[in-house]
Amino acid sequence: MDNSKKYDVLKLENQLCFPLYACAKEVVRQYKPFLDELxxxxxxxxTMMVMWEKKEMNVKELGECLYLDSGTLTPLLKKLEAKGYITRSRSSKDERNLIIVITEAGEKLxxxxxxxxxxxxxxxxxxxxxxxxxxxxxxxxxxxxxx
Amino acid sequence: MDNSKKYDVLKLENQLCFPLYACAKEVVRQYKPFLDELxxxxxxxxTMMVMWEKKEMNVKELGECLYLDSGTLTPLLKKLEAKGYITRSRSSKDERNLIIVITEAGEKLxxxxxxxxxxxxxxxxxxxxxxxxxxxxxxxxxxxxxx
DNA sequence: ATCAAATAAATTGCATACAATTAAATCATG
DNA sequence: CATGATTTAATTGTATGCAATTTATTTGAT
Structure with missing residues (x-):
């Protein structure tokens, strides 16, 4: 192997994943001023986008939609509940499931x-x-x- | 406007940014087992990719390369220093600048x-x-x- | 029917991210 | 040359992300 090229795969400019990572962060930053208003x-x-569409979801389903786990969703959903946009309650059918339901205020948003x-x-x-x-x-x- | 379509822009499936965000996270997850070995x-x-290429950078330059700010980089660089892969020292020319230099161990990595x-x-x-x-x-x- | 296995959330611990603020050093302009 | 403006990192505070563990509940195989 040409030694002068051996380490080229480690250059940032030759990575596909880096622009993906950087672009995703930049996009979120673009959203910020507009989301700050909300x-x-x-x-x-x-998360609210899923709720606007589905009205009712459990944490597992939300996690599958959003590629997030309960470690991220649990505190996030508590915050959305505190804002009044969703309710969190256990399913009576299966107490393991936490059912998230969108509220009037959530719909209004x-x-x-x-x-x-x-x-x-x-x-x-x-x-x-x-x-x-x-x-x-x-x-x-x-x-x-x-x- | 057709009201049945009004909110379609809020569906996850109609977003470009969401797959970007999700894909970036998934890619980082793919890296994890291999990076765990290191x-x-x-x-x-x-960050090390930049250092392997540049050998010496200050925090501002690193931030520009990586689209990260000092709030993220400062603790991260302290960890890399603790691992022995870089050194952190103030520039004598301009004490405001923190010069990051790759070490032997860093090169070896x-x-x-x-x-x-x-x-x-x-x-x-x-x-x-x-x-x-x-x-x-x-x-x-x-x-x-x-x- | 019973109890081990499986499932769903919550919790814990660690590492980002980033806005906003602070502190130190340097620059620039009158 | 003095000092206000600028620049560079560090710090602070909030919000993710996710692996690993824990807890509560349900399922399923005997």
């Missing part, structure tokens, strides 16, 4: 939240075709890694 | 680290063309957001 963090926001994607979209403008390509590649990777 | 976290690993990318590559197999496309799109976004 007093939500990014993780709380995506959706009216403001619906404006967020467009605001962020202005900061991150890819061509529709590029966005589509990126979307597919990301999910391809995600599915590949979850095997 | 007793490095992912963030410590990418590169021998094991150089095997990591291939191992991770096996878990994340995109076609070279796809990887190239993804790489370009991610950097396009990163550069756009840093304006």
């Amino acid at each position: 007093e939500l963090t990014y993780t709380q926001y995506i 959706k009216e403001e939240a619906v404006l967020v994607p467009a605001k962020v979209g202005k900061c991150i403008s890819l061509e529709p075709q590029e966005a589509q390509t990126l979307y597919k590649l990301l999910y391809k990777m995600i599915h590949q890694m979850n095997e | 007793e490095l976290t992912y963030t410590q690993y990418i 590169k021998e094991e680290a150089v095997l990591v990318p291939a191992k991770v590559g096996k878990c994340i197999s995109l076609e070279p063309q796809e990887a190239q496309t993804l790489y370009k799109l991610l950097y396009k976004m990163i550069h756009q957001m840093n304006e």
Whole structure:
């Protein structure tokens, strides 16, 4: 092997994972000013996105949707409950399950939240075709890694 | 507006940012078993990648490379110093600057680290063309957001 | 029916991330 | 050349993330 090239794989610029990691963080940062208006963090926001759609979920299901575990979700859900956007209660069918249900206030928040994607979209403008390509590649990777 | 579609922008499946966020986390998880062998976290690993290439950097430069601030880097660099992979010392030219220099032990670590990318590559197999496309799109976004 | 195995959350411990603030050093301008 | 502005790290405080463990509950095989 050409020794001058041996360590090139360790250069940041030759990594695919690094821009992925950096880009994800930057995107979350783009969300921040808009989410601050709703007093939500990014993780709380995506959790609410699931709740806006599903209305009722248990922690395990939420974790599967969001790729988060109970160590992250438990404190986060307690905060959302404290804000009044969800309720947390044990299932009577199976006491192990904690059922998360969206509240009226939670539903109401959706009216403001619906404006967020467009605001962020202005900061991150890819061509529709590029966005589509990126979307597919990301999910391809995600599915590949979850095997 | 068609009301049945009004809130579709809030569905996780219609988000580009969510798979980005999820994929980045999953990738870091793929690294973990291999980095565990080196007793490095992912963030410590990418920091070492910069050090392997540059040998000497100050905290500000590292932060620019890695998109991290001193709040993250200061404790991380202290850990890398404790492991013996870097030294931390103030510049005599400008005492505000903290100069990070890689040590012998740090250089030595590169021998094991150089095997990591291939191992991770096996878990994340995109076609070279796809990887190239993804790489370009991610950097396009990163550069756009840093304006 | 009983009890070991499995399941679901919660807890614990550690390591980021990052905004905001602070402290020290240097610069720049009158 | 004095001092206010700027720059660089460090610190503080809050919120993740996740592995590993614990606790409570339920399931399932005998």
